[in-house]
Amino acid sequence: MEQLTLPENFFFGAAMSGPQTEGGWNVGGKLENLWDTWSMEDIESFYNRVGSYVGNDFMRRYKEDLELLKGLGLNSYRTSIQWSRLLDEDGNINPEGAAWYHELFRASKEAGIEVFVNLYHFDMPTYLFRRGGWQNREVCEAYANYAYKAFCEFGKEIRYWFTFNEPIVEPENRYWHPIWYPQHHSFQEACEVQYNISIAHALAVANYHRAVAEGHMLDDARIGMICNFSPSYTKEDPSEADLEALRMNDGLTNRWWLDLVTKGELPQDVIATLQELGIKLPIRPYDDQVLSSGVVDWIGCNYYQPCRVQAPSRNRDEWGNPLFAEPYVWPERVMNESRGWEIYPKGIYDFGMKCRDEYPDLEWFVSENGIGIEREYLNKDPETQQVQDDYRVDFVRDHLSWIARAINDGAHCVGYHYWGLIDNWSWSNAYKNRYGFIEVDLMENYDRRPKKSAAWLKQVATTHVIA
Numbered sequence: 407m408e409q410l411t412l413p414e415n416f417f418f419g420a421a422m423s424g425p426q427t428e429g430g431w432n433v434g435g436k437l438e439n440l441w442d443t444w445s446m447e448d449i450e451s452f453y454n455r456v457g458s459y460v461g462n463d464f465m466r467r468y469k470e471d472l473e474l475l476k477g478l479g480l481n482s483y484r485t486s487i488q489w490s491r492l493l494d495e496d497g498n499i500n501p502e503g504a505a506w507y508h509e510l511f512r513a514s515k516e517a518g519i520e521v522f523v524n525l526y527h528f529d530m531p532t533y534l535f536r537r538g539g540w541q542n543r544e545v546c547e548a549y550a551n552y553a554y555k556a557f558c559e560f561g562k563e564i565r566y567w568f569t570f571n572e573p574i575v576e577p578e579n580r581y582w583h584p585i586w587y588p589q590h591h592s593f594q595e596a597c598e599v600q601y602n603i604s605i606a607h608a609l610a611v612a613n614y615h616r617a618v619a620e621g622h623m624l625d626d627a628r629i630g631m632i633c634n635f636s637p638s639y640t641k642e643d644p645s646e647a648d649l650e651a652l653r654m655n656d657g658l659t660n661r662w663w664l665d666l667v668t669k670g671e672l673p674q675d676v677i678a679t680l681q682e683l684g685i686k687l688p689i690r691p692y693d694d695q696v697l698s699s700g701v702v703d704w705i706g707c708n709y710y711q712p713c714r715v716q717a718p719s720r721n722r723d724e725w726g727n728p729l730f731a732e733p734y735v736w737p738e739r740v741m742n743e744s745r746g747w748e749i750y751p752k753g754i755y756d757f758g759m760k761c762r763d764e765y766p767d768l769e770w771f772v773s774e775n776g777i778g779i780e781r782e783y784l785n786k787d788p789e790t791q792q793v794q795d796d797y798r799v800d801f802v803r804d805h806l807s808w809i810a811r812a813i814n815d816g817a818h819c820v821g822y823h824y825w826g827l828i829d830n831w832s833w834s835n836a837y838k839n840r841y842g843f844i845e846v847d848l849m850e851n852y853d854r855r856p857k858k859s860a861a862w863l864k865q866v867a868t869t870h871v872i873a
């Protein structure tokens with residue numbers, strides 16, 4: 407059997423976010439973010455009525471969790487700073503919020519684990535949302551100020567910085583499709599938000615360089631962005647219209663960000679199509695100069711599923727939004743039925759090859775990958791009460807194998823972070839789907855318990871052999 411290994415200096419770790427783990431939503435001067443507000447206004451929208459308040463109790467248990475990470479042989483993890491915790495309403499540092507992150511980074515260092523810090527994980531402070539959120543250019547400026555304050559505050563503690571996690575998701579889930587608060591269904595608004603997030607990213611990268619020039623950062627610091635790149639595919643024998651669906655789907659979700667972070671510009675063919683459709687982007691004079699600051703040192707790729715599309719059967723949806731593509735159901739697809747996501751490990755290899763060929767200087771790592779399973783407690787061993795999750799081992803092994811093959815074939819992939827190493831709260835799905843190698847027992851005070859797969863993970867993390 408083919409024996410695959412990962413490079414020695416590979417980042418092998420875990421991914422998480424502030425709003426999904428920390429808890430303490432209203433302590434120490436933390437302001438409300440949109441998740442807190444939505445939880446209070448409409449708890450029925452959350453699975454089992456579990457709102458954002460407790461996360462997975464990380465603020466109280468971080469030392470124990472860092473021990474767990476270390477015990478599994480992981481060398482790094484990513485989390486996010488919550489804007490609503492770090493700054494007050496005037497955009498100044500909230501000392502109690504800053505103290506928590508200083509303590510977390512100190513404890514991580516003591517545990518010998520490198521922290522990657524992301525600045526925004528779908529967690530708009532509510533007072534800024536009330537001023538228009540990402541539809542308001544001033545909020546982009548406020549974000550750039552927040553980023554600068556974070557760089558100055560933690561620049562000597564944190565080496566690896568990221569501006570955004572999955573910047574496409576808020577335009578899609580909040581504005582285009584009525585999934586998350588405020589549940590609008592306007593493609594026009596989604597495009598405004600997508601454009602303004604791109605501006606916010608570029609402004610933050612410019613401020614990063616300013617912080618470097620002013621001596622606030624470590625000498626080997628790096629800045630990046632994390633995106634959910636879903637390699638796009640269409641039918642094997644595509645028509646012209648299928649290829650057009652592919653162009654716009656890939657253009658809006660993948661190329662938009664890849665061009666921004668490698669060239670400091672947005673894909674002109676996509677912008678042209680939007681304009682032909684009458685979409686008005688909030689472009690200001692000299693924005694091309696602003697966007698040119700958006701180039702980063704490396705990127706993270708969150709990979710869960712491929713995206714398969716075909717030509718749409720109609721041009722507009724019931725709200726009058728343009729339709730570029732329709733899902734294409736590949737006859738051979740394998741599904742994770744809990745999440746409704748296709749499992750296609752080779753997609754990560756294809757992404758690696760695309761980067762190698764089209765963005766040859768771009769270094770990247772897998773910043774999220776994982777499998778969430780509903781009612782996982784049904785898989786417990788009746789005697790030991792341990793979750794028997796062999797499917798998780800299969801899932802991760804298959805993905806790691808394709809990553810190793812991609813590296814062998816020239817991909818610049820430098821790491822792998824598993825999403826949800828310790829079960830955590832997932833937006834409106836709350837605790838429905840469990841991702842962890844470590845179970846969180848909601849009935850027992852959020853106690854942590856390794857699942858069966860944890861022993862396997864430790865072996866791979868410590869040997870880098872994909873067994």
Ligand code: FCB
Nearest residue numbers: 423571572634708825832
């Ligand atoms: C990704 C998000 C992350 C988590 C996983 C399951 O899209 O970045 O916060 O919820 O999905």
